Amino acid sequence: MNELSDVMEQSLEALVERAGDPAPIVYARLFARYPEMEALFIRDLDGAVRGEMLTKAIECALDLAGPNTYAANFIRCEVVNHEGVGVPSDVFPRFYEVAVDTFAELLGVDWTPAYEAAWRGIVARVAALA
Numbered sequence: 193m194n195e196l197s198d199v200m201e202q203s204l205e206a207l208v209e210r211a212g213d214p215a216p217i218v219y220a221r222l223f224a225r226y227p228e229m230e231a232l233f234i235r236d237l238d239g240a241v242r243g244e245m246l247t248k249a250i251e252c253a254l255d256l257a258g259p260n261t262y263a264a265n266f267i268r269c270e271v272v273n274h275e276g277v278g279v280p281s282d283v284f285p286r287f288y289e290v291a292v293d294t295f296a297e298l299l300g301v302d303w304t305p306a307y308e309a310a311w312r313g314i315v316a317r318v319a320a321l322a
């Protein structure tokens with residue numbers, strides 16, 4: 193891990209301490225901004241897929257900020273896989289924008305400029321990969 197991923201891990205620890213599992217709020221935000229995406233989760237009856245997806249997206253962000261051993265390739269593949277389930281390639285990277293906006297809102301004044309810079313950098317990098 194490096195300084196960037198350390199900062200992101202710190203932000204996630206602070207987030208979970210403050211708000212617990214952010215997944216329900218992240219998806220509520222996502223569906224408020226992209227209502228047509230909610231129906232795609234029709235098979236996800238207990239939220240397990242949504243939980244797994246947020247976890248994978250965060251793991252990818254940490255790898256991308258660090259050694260990038262798999263994240264860039266994984267994201268490129270998932271863009272194609274998601275087009276197959278109805279997620280347009282220009283909407284796919286917005287998941288990170290929504291997640292980071294939600295993290296910032298949940299942490300409020302404790303969302304530091306370092307957190308903001310680190311996570312917005314990831315949003316831009318994923319948008320460039322999609």
Ligand code: HEM
Pocket residue numbers: 222229232233235236240241244245248249252267270274277279283284285286287288
């Ligand atoms: C707005 C953006 C996105 C939407 C609407 C979306 C939607 C979905 C949907 C509907 C599924 C379930 C498909 C099924 O039932 O087979 C899914 C699965 C998944 N998504 Fe996304 N996705 C988005 C962005 C992302 C991002 C950014 C990542 C990671 C980098 C990601 C990773 C995954 C993974 C790993 C799964 C499989 C989870 C599992 O099966 O447990 N998704 N996504």
